[in-house]
Amino acid sequence: MQLFTIVLGLILLVFGRRLFWLFVALVGFILGMEFTGVILGDQPKWVMLFIGLGTGLIGALLAVFIERLAFALAGFYAGAYLALIGAQSFGVESNTFLLCAVSGFIGAVFAALIMDWVIILLSCLVGAGAIVVSLGLDQMARLLVFVALAAAGAVFQAKVMARSRKG
Numbered sequence: 001m002q003l004f005t006i007v008l009g010l011i012l013l014v015f016g017r018r019l020f021w022l023f024v025a026l027v028g029f030i031l032g033m034e035f036t037g038v039i040l041g042d043q044p045k046w047v048m049l050f051i052g053l054g055t056g057l058i059g060a061l062l063a064v065f066i067e068r069l070a071f072a073l074a075g076f077y078a079g080a081y082l083a084l085i086g087a088q089s090f091g092v093e094s095n096t097f098l099l100c101a102v103s104g105f106i107g108a109v110f111a112a113l114i115m116d117w118v119i120i121l122l123s124c125l126v127g128a129g130a131i132v133v134s135l136g137l138d139q140m141a142r143l144l145v146f147v148a149l150a151a152a153g154a155v156f157q158a159k160v161m162a163r164s165r166k167g
Helices: 001-017 020-039 045-065 065-088 096-113 113-133 139-166
Strands: none
Touching: 001 020, 001 113, 020 045, 020 065, 020 096, 020 113, 045 065, 065 096, 065 113, 096 113, 096 139, 113 139
């Protein structure tokens, strides 16, 4: 499962903006899996997989058919996921649901207002977060690798976006 999550994280780092519908689907899937593990605890893996696939499918369908709403949903998914892995990294166990909801709402508002740049930023943050969580590094190494991956992904996606707007 760790290799799968690392591959998903790399896809988000490199193709988050270009394959927006895939970004929404992957973030929805990752959030669904992680959130199920935190909220429902010791459920079988198939339950986590089913909920992850459901949240990912909803996001992908919205991204294809209702783009503006999908940007907001992607922002919500990404904001909630980042709050969740942040809470787990720092051992925060109380009010996790509220923290995810508030962070998700903030991500949704930003994504709806400044779509391209927010999607680049969020896809890089989520991609880097997924990779770092899967690597099992200590806290300082996790932070350094997270920042390096997110920055590299953002620079790469920004260059691709600039090239596509010129051509």
